[in-house]
Amino acid sequence: MSTNILNEYQALMEAYEKNGGNIGEFANPNIPSIVIGGNKVLGKNQIKGLIIHSVPTSNGVDVKITVKSGTKVLYPMALCFGVIPKEGTQIINMETTIENNAGMNAISHCVFPNAEHIVHKMNYKINIGQNSFFRYKEIHFHGSKGGVEVIPYTKGTVGENSLFISTFTLKEGRVGKLDIKYDIDIMKKGKLELYSKVWAKEDDKVQIEEKGNLQGDEARALIKSRVVLEDEAKSKVLSVVNAYAPYSRGHVDCTEIVQDNAVAEAIPIVRVFNHLAKVTHEAAIGSIDSKELETLEARGLSKEEAVKIIVEGLLK
Amino acid sequence: MDGILQVKNLSLIKDKKEIIKNFNLSAERYSISAVIGINGAGKSSLAYVLMGLKGYKPDSGAIYFNSKNITEFSITDRAQLGMTLAWQNPSLFEGLTVKDYIQVAVKNKSLNIVKDSLYRVALDPSIYLHRIVDKSLSGGERKRIELAAVFAMRPKLAILDEPDSGIDAISLDKIIHLIKDFKKVGSTVLLITHRDKVAEIADRAFLICNGEIIKEGPTKEISLFFKEQCNECTHKNIPISEIVREGNA
Ligand SMILES: Nc1ncnc2c1ncn2[C@@H]1O[C@H](COP(=O)(O)OP(=O)(O)OP(=O)(O)O)[C@@H](O)[C@H]1O
Ligand SMILES: [Mg+2]
Numbered sequence: 001m002s003t004n005i006l007n008e009y010q011a012l013m014e015a016y017e018k019n020g021g022n023i024g025e026f027a028n029p030n031i032p033s034i035v036i037g038g039n040k041v042l043g044k045n046q047i048k049g050l051i052i053h054s055v056p057t058s059n060g061v062d063v064k065i066t067v068k069s070g071t072k073v074l075y076p077m078a079l080c081f082g083v084i085p086k087e088g089t090q091i092i093n094m095e096t097t098i099e100n101n102a103g104m105n106a107i108s109h110c111v112f113p114n115a116e117h118i119v120h121k122m123n124y125k126i127n128i129g130q131n132s133f134f135r136y137k138e139i140h141f142h143g144s145k146g147g148v149e150v151i152p153y154t155k156g157t158v159g160e161n162s163l164f165i166s167t168f169t170l171k172e173g174r175v176g177k178l179d180i181k182y183d184i185d186i187m188k189k190g191k192l193e194l195y196s197k198v199w200a201k202e203d204d205k206v207q208i209e210e211k212g213n214l215q216g217d218e219a220r221a222l223i224k225s226r227v228v229l230e231d232e233a234k235s236k237v238l239s240v241v242n243a244y245a246p247y248s249r250g251h252v253d254c255t256e257i258v259q260d261n262a263v264a265e266a267i268p269i270v271r272v273f274n275h276l277a278k279v280t281h282e283a284a285i286g287s288i289d290s291k292e293l294e295t296l297e298a299r300g301l302s303k304e305e306a307v308k309i310i311v312e313g314l315l316k
Numbered sequence: 317m318d319g320i321l322q323v324k325n326l327s328l329i330k331d332k333k334e335i336i337k338n339f340n341l342s343a344e345r346y347s348i349s350a351v352i353g354i355n356g357a358g359k360s361s362l363a364y365v366l367m368g369l370k371g372y373k374p375d376s377g378a379i380y381f382n383s384k385n386i387t388e389f390s391i392t393d394r395a396q397l398g399m400t401l402a403w404q405n406p407s408l409f410e411g412l413t414v415k416d417y418i419q420v421a422v423k424n425k426s427l428n429i430v431k432d433s434l435y436r437v438a439l440d441p442s443i444y445l446h447r448i449v450d451k452s453l454s455g456g457e458r459k460r461i462e463l464a465a466v467f468a469m470r471p472k473l474a475i476l477d478e479p480d481s482g483i484d485a486i487s488l489d490k491i492i493h494l495i496k497d498f499k500k501v502g503s504t505v506l507l508i509t510h511r512d513k514v515a516e517i518a519d520r521a522f523l524i525c526n527g528e529i530i531k532e533g534p535t536k537e538i539s540l541f542f543k544e545q546c547n548e549c550t551h552k553n554i555p556i557s558e559i560v561r562e563g564n565a
Pocket of ligand 2: 359360361404477
């Protein structure tokens with residue numbers, strides 16, 4: 001590695017560690033991993049049954065990860081995406097395929113610690129075969145200046161009798177501008193769980209659009225969002241479940257806590273196209289529940305301490 | 317008298333209705349005082365006024381805690397002086413573990429105190445410490461955790477709003493035992509309840525009706541009066557003085 005690349009790798013690792021990642025995992029030959037800084041693949045480790053194919057492009061990297069049939073990656077694969085300079089555009093085209101009777105747990109850290117003018121786009125395609133699972137956690141850190149625009153769009157299919165759980169977390173530092181989209185088809189007896197947890201501050205803007213399409217009999221979808229807004233932050237959460245198949249079940253659960261001059265919007269859309277399907281939704285937008293606050297104050301906490309505990313619990 | 321809590325001529329008006337009227341009460345240090353009364357009598361409202369909750373600022377009167385006038389104090393200030401409240405219907409907290417919920421109130425954050433208070437409400441710490449205080453708990457479990465949290469705080473004054481409601485008959489004895497133990501750890505208890513068996517452990521009782529104390533005395537006597545006279549409350553529009561005279565007669 002040239003010194004430049006080495007520096008970038010080290011800076012990424014530092015940010016990764018600050019974001020809660022364990023950098024030892026990148027040196028462990030038994031743990032699959034990939035590290036991408038800007039448009040460079042700075043590190044990569046494949047294991048038996050898990051293939052990583054990566055091609056750098058002018059402003060990003062195209063990545064394909066395939067988990068072969070029969071392979072189960074239980075200790076989570078470690079992924080790190082980031083941009084270390086203050087400015088730049090990063091476009092990641094990613095595709096994850098989990099073949100039949102296979103599975104993977106994965107944790108991805110997306111770090112932009114110095115961001116002033118950064119655009120990070122992720123076009124993500126997920127294919128999960130039959131009797132398989134993919135549990136994916138994505139944890140973001142966008143620095144303290146709010147100069148990031150993050151646009152992850154995910155399209156995917158959860159095959160028959162398979163499970164896809166995705167958790168998106170952005171609670172440290174600023175958000176900047178976030179525009180998340182998920183559009184997932186769930187086949188027979190397949191199960192989808194989408195969780196997003198975001199803490200927006202100052203003039204952050206959050207847009208979340210999550211869609212689960214219950215295509216197969218007995219398919220399940222849960223879309224759960226928790227957004228906490230402070231200062232002048234704005235958010236719009238659109239959660240959609242379309243139920244096309246008999247005995248499919250869906251639930252949308254959105255809570256947004258609005259403080260200061262923040263503005264929040266939640267739009268749950270539940271559509272049922274089959275009379276044997278059922279979809280429910282709950283949405284709560286507003287200030288922190290006063291009884292919860294008073295309960296903690298009655299144990300001797302200040303209002304600020306009580307708010308912190310309630311908000312951190314909600315985003316946990 | 318060594319009253320840790322003294323309430324003087326307290327009144328609270330809500331929606332143009334006087335929910336607490338000319339209320340006077342004194343609770344002796346290290347004692348258990350029962351507050352008895354029918355549904356809607358104003359028991360919880362009294363607890364909220366004492367604790368200083370939003371919307372429960374008294375319209376007149378004063379509250380003294382350890383001889384200090386705390387009528388204008390915030391909830392936090394009252395709690396830091398040593399007062400706390402176990403709610404009749406405690407709130408749920410998404411993402412907060414039982415351990416963290418109880419520990420909030422424990423000064424040195426000791427895990428032993430947390431475990432000990434869970435044992436006292438008959439909840440096995442190895443099962444409950446890491447449960448979340450959310451809707452996955454049953455109503456009775458939540459109530460027991462509330463009591464455990466208040467006990468762990470070792471408050472100088474614990475206001476327990478129907479600690480026995482939602483508690484099954486088998487666990488009730490443990491709960492009663494715990495309420496008695498408050499005295500042992502140096503707490504004074506204001507015990508709001510309907511159940512005779514629970515009220516019985518109090519050193520003194522206050523009968524509250526329509527926001528007023530209509531009788532005060534030894535628990536047995538007040539309990540009996542409550543059972544005999546309050547079943548079909550007749551006095552809603554009759555002056556209290558008359559009904560009390562009738563009851564005494
Ligand atoms: N915010 C409010 N606005 C109007 N009336 C209220 C309000 N809060 C309580 N009340 C009324 O005040 C009275 C006392 O209520 P409170 O909850 O204190 O009764 P309680 O004695 O605790 O009853 P229970 O045994 O059912 O718990 C009731 O008639 C109730 O309807
Ligand atoms: Mg009540």
